[in-house]
Amino acid sequence: MQLKMALAGNPNAGKTTLFNQLTGARQHVGNYPGITVDHKEGRLSHGGETIIVTDLPGTYSMTAYSAEELVARDYLVNNRPQVVINIVDASNLERNLYLTCQLLELGVPLVVALNMVDVAESRGIEINSAALSRHLQVPVVPIVARSGLGTEALLDAAIAVARENRPWTPLTISYGDDLDAALAEMLAIISDRRFLADTYPPRYTAIKYLENDQQLVERGEKTDAEAARRLQMLVDKSTDHTRRTLDVYPEAIIADQRYGYIKSLLRQGVISRKYDADRLYTSDRIDKVLTNRLVGPLIMLAILFALYQFTFSWSEVPVSWLENGFSWLGDKVEEILPEGILRSLVISGVIDGVGGVLGFVPLIMFMFFGIAVLEDSGYLARVAFMMDRVFRIFGLHGSSVMPFIVSGGIAGGCAVPGVMATRTLRSPKERMATLLTVPFMNCGAKLPVLALLIGAFFSEDRAQYMFFFTMLAWLVAMLAAKLLRSTVLRGAPTPFVMELPPYRLPTVRGLLIHTWERTYQYIKKAGTVILGISILLWAMMTFPHLPDAEQAEFAAKRQAILAEAGAEIVALLDQQGDDLPVEAAAVRERLAAIDNDQAEAALRHSLAGTIGTAMEPVSRLAGFDWRTDIALLGGFAAKEVIVSTLGTAYSMGEVDVEESQSLSERLKADDNWNRVVAVAAMIFIMFYSPCFVTLVCIAKEASWKWAAFSMGFNTIFAFALAVAVYQLGMFFGLG
Amino acid sequence: MSTILLRHMVKHQRGTIVTINVTGELGRRIREMGLIPGTEIAICGRAPLNDPIALRLQDSTITLRNNEADHILVQVEP
Structure with missing residues (x-):
């Protein structure tokens, strides 16, 4: 028979470290239905028993105020585990026993794991675990979860309690x-x-x-x-x-009495202190520098910048491996499959789709590794402490800063890891507001589009414009957060009361498990949906095909050119290389022009083209023609697609995202474009619907309802801004 | 001996909590962190913009915002 065991304890008491120590890699992370509290389960064998361990969310008490507390309590009363291990921090015993008290009042079969006895000892705190056990009337086992010291004895005690299988016996405290x-x-x-x-x-x-x-x-x-x-x-x-x-x-009397019960118990020979309470520990000394009012923010900026560099620069290498791998695969398929729908589906739908999913994997891995270091070391709580006053103005929380930075607060991030990074926020409303506004930041995919338009219309002050748009993203995101927090996410701020845990060196094992489980969740949960939507978008840009008559027309034009050129030159055309005679090169160029025209016609005829064209009367309000509309629809797949779709729509053939000078010349010459349209377009692109990969992540982190809201709200909001810019700009004759 | 609001305490000042006059979620959060009448505290410092406050309890460091500290009355040395 399998034993059910649950781990309960305060945040920072070492619960996750113990869970990793006990179960190793044999764990499974899921979500409780409907909420984003992790449900972690692992298995282990000990003394001939197979044990299923559930790691309950870390909580300070068992009230019904947060999702974490509800989950912990509901799990205990509904699943009735045979034994609950309550992990308590020996260096902070009094506060930790507050939860223990409530577990005992509930009556669950309990074993107390007295963790970090080494830290407590170094602080001159000595705990008589036998005495503690006698007073609480449950086994108390001293352990050091980081090194695994005492975990064998802990499991022995837990199994002994589980085997007893006694009925729940609630503790009675006088109130x-x-x-x-x-x-x-x-x-x-x-x-x-x-x-x-x-x-x-x-x-x-x-x-x-x-x-x-x-x-x-x-x-x-x-x-x-x-x-x-x-x-x-x-x-x-x-x-x-x-x-x-x-x-x-x-409720205040009850809390006081519980603490009274704990204090009197500790006084009966359980705890003795060697040093007085004023002693400064290493952690306090580090804090003297890291949360210093002058130096602290500077160091924080440096650390956040380093995290950003680490995530986006260091992941470039694996990202380019993946990209090369997928383009190699695409080339191979192109060689094997004949031209046609199947080839187009496999290359543009499947391979690009899977590549799109996996392309984010290195980013997510690097970012969660970085965040895990900051979180496990205790620094993240300091960041929240220092930034809270600023972010609170906009209805957010000090911890919101990191998702914003990762999403492109320093231009060039990515909203996908940004949305996932909001997991570090424990306040539901603030978290949702952060999650919905981080896509406003200038992610790396928006940059080539901005670069293209700035290059075309404001080439003289490139740097200033780039800086301006980065600042604008921050401003708009903050104001949008404020707007959301005063409307759909209205409500009092979640209390900030929190602990600054002592600095600790993260364990490699903990970091690796943490990073892996996040990455795996992304691949498993988001991956399939992303692939499906990617194929859907490909179909929208491809079907319906041009009618046969029109295709024949283009074919006839090609034939005409070839016939005109004569057999000699046509024979030359099949040669590889650039050293063609002038006449042959001219013919090749004319053929390419026909191909581009056909691609444009095909795009316009597709479902996306039909929608884009139908939208023109409305989009004209912001100065966008049908070509821009189609490109913006394409940007829903990924913002950098806007550049290549614009290229096709302007009969430019395939435009390289990094080398778009020719397209920029073309836009400059076009009657539909001018400086005002360019600014309106940039503003729209910055703020309209997040790309669908981000939307899928929002859906997974919040719900599909919120993802739909994000899509609709952002698009309407961005369009209103773009219309205002265009109309005012044209009114004042700035075009 | 005088009693003042926690908000008005200065860095390194120590005192003993007298009352916590708030219910609901905030009250619960404050209490479950070990801030109850009789607890001895010392001010560790404040964030760069003067808010939130960091407090030192016997074994841990707790932070809370100024407007949350307004509910807590502390007895301090003159």
Whole structure:
């Protein structure tokens, strides 16, 4: 039989380190349905038993305020693991035991893993684990999760508890005369009506009612409205009483009493300290520099810039390997398959699609490795601390800074890892606002488009314009965040109260597991959807084909040119190389022009072309013609596609994204384009719908509803801006 | 001995929490971090823009915003 074991504990208590230590690579990460809290499961064998370990989200208590806490509590009461290991930080015992208390009140079969006894010892804190075990009446095993010290003994103890298979035995803590009296009355009702009895122990239900726990109260109302009403009356009565006599709510008394219980227990020979509390530890000394009010922000900028460099420069090498690999594959397929729809599908749909999915993999790996270093070392909490005041103005959180930087806060990032980086935010509304606004930043794919238009119309002040558009992205993203937080994401800021954990050296194993699981999640969850959409977009740009009559027309034109040139020159055309006679080169150029015209006609005839042309009356408001419309539709696949699609739409043939001077000359000469149109187009491109890879990631991190919102909101928002720019610009005659 | 709001404490000043007058999520968050009446605290410092505040408890460092510190009354040495 398999044993079910759960790991519970405070954030920063070393829970994940222990989980990695116990299960190694044999773990599986998923999401709880509907929310983005990781569900981590692993297996291990010990003493002939196979154990399934669930790593519950790190929480400080078991209330119903955050998704993490709800998940942890629901898992315990619904899945009833045979044993729960509560990992506590020995160097911060009092606070950590607050959660232990609540686990004991719930009655789960518990084993306490006293982690980081080495750190505690170096701080002069000595803990008598036998005494602690005696007082808590559960096994207490000292361990060092990083090195694996004591984990064997921990598993032995856990299996022994699991095998006992005793019923849940909740601990009873006294909450003072007033509340104890109220609890007794409530218990009578709960026991009498077996209120929520199949899920929670009676006293636990009563305490949660006094604590005004929303989830439990709602559930109570649904299952037994009569009992719930009577309980609520008792709660109101006792709240009234404590408010009148002590000016506090019951929930405050409960917390005080729990801490009182812990303090008295610790005083009974459990803990002894060698040094006084004023001693400065290494961590405090590092903080004197890293969070210094003058030097701190500078160091932070340097570190964030380094993370950015690491992610985007160092990943270039593997990215180019992948790109070369896929273009080699494309060439091979081109050789093997005959020209036609199948070849086009395989190359432009499948290979480009898979290449598109995997092209992001090195980026995601490098970024999550970098973030894991910052997070595991404890620095990320300092970044949030230093940046919070600025980001809070816009309804965001100090931790929002990193997703913005990664997405292109320093021009040239990518919103895909940026959206995924919002996982480090634990405040739901702030996280959602960050997730929806990071695509406004200037990612690396928008840069060639901006470079093309700036090069064509503002070639004299390239650098200034680039800088201006980077700043504009920040400004617009921040204002959009503020707008979202005062409308669809309205609500009080999530409390900032958080811990600055001591600096710790990350473990290589932890970093690698962390990086791998994120990357794997991206490939598995986003990959298939991205491939599907990629093929769909290819079909939109390809079908329906030109009618046979028109195709024949182009073929006839080609024939005419060849006939005119004569057999001698036609024979020369098949030769490779550039050293053709002048006449032959001219013929080849005329043929290429026909090909380009045909490509333009085919694009215009395709579904994308039809949509683009149909949109022209509306898009004219912002100065965009049908060619630009089609290119913008193409940009939905990836922003850099705008350049190549514009090339096709302007009969330029294939335009290299990096070398687009010819296209830039063409745009400059075109009647539809001028400086005002260029600015309107750049603004639209910066802010309209994120590319679909980003949208898929938004859907996976939030929901498809939010992805659809992002697509619609951004496009309307960008179009409004572009129209304003175009109309004002033309009004003042700046074109 | 005098009591002041946590917001008004200065760097390195120490004191003992007297009351925490807030309920709901914020109250819960403050309490579960170990900030309860009777806890001794010292101010570690403030972020570059003067907000949030970092506090030193016996075994940990906690940060909170100025407007959150407004709910906490502290007894300090004069």
